[in-house]
Amino acid sequence: MRLSHRTVSIALALALSAFAAPGAAQESEDKPAAEKEAGKPIPPPQVSVTRHKGVFGGKTVSYTATAGETYLKAEDGTPRASIFSTSYVKEPRDPSRPVTFLFNGGPGSGSVWLHMGAFGPKRVAIPSDGTDDGAPPYPIVDNPDSLLDVTDIVFIDPVGTGFSHALGKTDPKDFWGVTKDAESVAQFIRLWLNDNGRWNSPKYLGGESYGTTRSAAVVNQLTGAYNDVALNGVILISTVLDFGAGADTPGNEMVHVLNLPSMAATALYHGKAQASSTEEFVEEARQWAIGPYATALLKGNDLPAEERAAVRRELSRFTGLSEQYLELADLRVEPSRFYKELLRDRGLTVGRLDARYTGRDYDNAGERPDNDPSFYGIDAGYTAAINAYVRGDLDYHTDRSYVTIGRVGPWDWRLGDGRDSDAYLNVAPYIGRALRENNQLRVFVGQGYYDFATPFFAAEYSLNRTGMPDDRIHFEYYDSGHMMYVRDEDRAKLSADIREFIQSR
Structure with a gap:
């Protein structure tokens, strides 16, 4: 139920320092757009705030939805990129309440899938039995499986996905790479914590598919230096961490x-x-x-x-x-x-x-x-749903197209961390280090049995290696595939499993 809404514009500052399988190599649609905007003044970030109420996990929750842009800025204050996000915060606000940051994968995928399929307050109701989604209209319904009863949620669209894009003369390729992308997402998280007064809140980070790769890389950005953003949990859904072991390459047994x-x-x-x-x-x-x-x-x-x-x-x-x-x-x-x-x-x-x-x-x-x-069977419903919901219920208006799966190439797969890892991409050690250096960090791993993009046995293998404290890694399995939440029974199970994971802290 929507109680009221208002649209506001705010200027946000960020000092910018320093997703199964490798992404699409097509030329980006974002770069021409950036070139067209290079000579124009950059307007303030656009943000829409609306207030709602819903029932999640059996509890009635009043919450504020904030859909809008956050500008990442260079050291001289020049805006370099607009990150679109949607935040759901329970009212009245509680700084000790958990907050969970979520994104999808690709690389190049917007957060629409987890947002409108699994954990947002609304979801698109497409067939649950493995048949295709057909033609519109697609029902957008209340989602009692949202996690808003136990955590605030922030859905993040990295540069080149959703409504997020480079600004002015900035080349979007500056954000397209394992490490570059993780740096920008980590900086967004720090800024969100600043603006919302949530530095001392329990924090969870999660992604799906390449979003699990991103999760590991963002964990490294957040906790790999002295000014840590300590995490309580990492949520990995359809996991791909070790690209070398899973590469379909002749000679790789x-x-x-x-x-x-x-x-x-x-x-x-x-x-x-x-x-x-x-x-x-x-x-x-x-x-x-x-x-x-x-x-x-x-x-x-x-x-x-x-x-x-x-x-x-x-x-x-x-x-x-x-x-x-x-x-x-x-x-x-x-x-x-x-x-x-x-x-x-x-x-x-x-x-x-x-x-x-x-x-x-x-x-x-x-x-x-x-x-x-299994992709053309669901994509139309999700694309229609995110556009209808954000432009309708959330009252966010833009002339940009929402990019569900973007063309963010070429993607820089080098880690650049001093290890000999560029030819054998494996970000699992980032998670192992974080577990060793934070004795309260826990990892949740959700895998579908019928997923070949990120096979469940490959996820088990990558998280069962030397240096991985596996006593704080918890696996759950689902009778579906990569996006297990498209199956009604597994969406309910996934919600219950992660709810338990968060509440058991």
Whole structure:
């Protein structure tokens, strides 16, 4: 229920110091816009404040929604970028109440997915059963699964996503990279804490997909120096931290080991494998993958024929693919081939983000799908919802288009932290260090069984390495894919799991 609204403009200052898989390499739409605006005076940040009431987690909450721009400035005070965010703060305000900062991934994705799908006070109601979202109108409904009963929430759109963009003569590429992006998000968080008087509040940071990569990099920016912003928790949803281990590159055997349990879950879901439960089957697949399968792959051309035949039989049982196909693939099935081959006999492909979804290609002869049915099955509903909601309920008006998935390339994947890590990108050590240096920091990890963009076994692997205090890392699993909250039962479970995570501090 909206009680009133007012639109205000404020000037915010920031001294700017110093997302599964690598992003799109297309030329950005943001740069031409910045060039057009380079000769124009930069107006003050636009901010809209509205007041609302809703029921979340069974509790009635009055809250203020603030949708608007924050300007990141150079040391000389020149605005360099506009960061769009949406903040939900419970009234009356309590400086000791937790605040959670959330973003999505890509890189290049706005926060629309977590905002309008999982944790915002409103959500778009698209089909929950793996069918596509069709055509508008899409219902925008109250979201009782929002976390506003236990935490204030700030949804952040990094530069090049949502309504966020570079200003004046600033090149948006100055913000496009693992470290550059993390620096700007960390600076936004510090400024938000300044302006809202929340430095002593419990703080949580969370992201989805590349947003988990960003989370690790932002943790490093917030806690890796002496002027720390200490965190109580990090929320990782559909996790990708170790890009080297999961790279679909010839000669990388680890990727096949890490994808095998997801293939097993998918084969079981579509009736191509037999087991008493998903949990038992994926656990069996985990153990076989790191045992006989990994051993066979590492033996390479020295693998004996008898052992090869035994591995091929088991691999067929887990993946639902024929032994003949697996022999042709040399026991190594790329995920993109799996999407096409698993249900070829039915004329269907399976999704990458969520393998519960199926699609039909132009024909059934190719070796890879034409498109991902689990993405085109949801994107229209989310795009319509965020634009209708922000411009309507939140009373924020702009002539800019909301960028759900932006073109933020080229992306700088170098970490530049002095480690020999630029050729093998792995940000998991940032989380390990933060856990070692903050004995109250905890990590929540949520993974879908049918997610090939960020496979659950790869997340487990990256957070189970040397230097990782795993007694404060908690995993939860969902019977869906990358965006588990599109399934009604899993959205409720995800909300309950994170609510418990926050309340158990």
